[in-house]
Amino acid sequence: MRITLVQGDITKQRVDAVVNAANPSLLGGGGVDGAIHRRGGPAILAECRRLRATHYPDGLPVGRAVATTAGELPARWVIHTAGPVHSTREDRSALLASCYREALRVAGELGAATVALPAVSAGIYGWPVDDAARIAVTTVRAAGAELETAVETAVETALEEVRFVLFTADVHAAFARALKDAGG
Template sequence: MVRIVLVQGDITEQQVDAVVNAANSSLLGGGGVDGAIHRRGGPDILAACRALRASHYGKGLPTGRAVATTAGRLPAEWVIHTVGPRFTQDEDRSELLASCYRESLRVADELGARTVAFPAISTGIYGWPMADGARIAVETVRATQTAVEEVRFVLFDTPAYASFEAALA
């Protein structure tokens, strides 16, 4: 069974096998976690993402899917990019959010990663309510068959940490 650890801090500083990036579908960088990972990881990540866009993902990475690249200058071996759904009151997109965690773990297994750091996917600019995002993240990781030994949720602030702590309880 995967060990779940909570950390309040900066995901770009995590010494893990793979860091999960809450990417946008373009894979070419953005704000929030995505921007931080691209800035700290350096140009190698962007070059790898451009190569993905030029080959398999010409229209971008679909929501709920995941793909890996180098981690550049990050203290990890890989970045697993996943595109979270935007929250909307009109449609239940919970399955797409859960898919981000499942697909990221699937990619981690393909890479042989044993430790993976996740952000709180879709809970920033994409507007997903933090408590619900934490619940979906924790339930999905617990229910997913994986060889990953440790999932580390790296949370930017105290309210996010508290939401994940409550979801774990």
């Protein structure tokens, strides 16, 4: 599995699955969540409402992930993950790492070969960008290593590329530093 970085708009990525930094309500919000819901159209919201009515009546738990259609996006699926709000009083790093692990787990279950990821929690949820990048990159690299081990033990996986799609130059630069620091 290769990790790539792109500065751009995640809603324009031609991939199998786009990961949404979702509001736990699953009903849309600001930032990446709002952009995905706007560009993807009403089919995404309709599936999110069904999920709320059936599996997640209290909303998607922080650190978990669930898939829906991608609607009008140039992808097959949207994988929604609810990121944690940053706190200076409580270490929520494990929850942020869980967002990436869970998104990749769901992508694997779907058979996705290419996945586009945003900088979860690094926007309106206030996570410091350098730390968010470090957690994201190290978690995805570890998940990639686990997938390679699984392939060696005859468990098949389709995941070939994880693409971090970062909206601004400063966030892209933070992820580039984190990827370099992680040896990749």
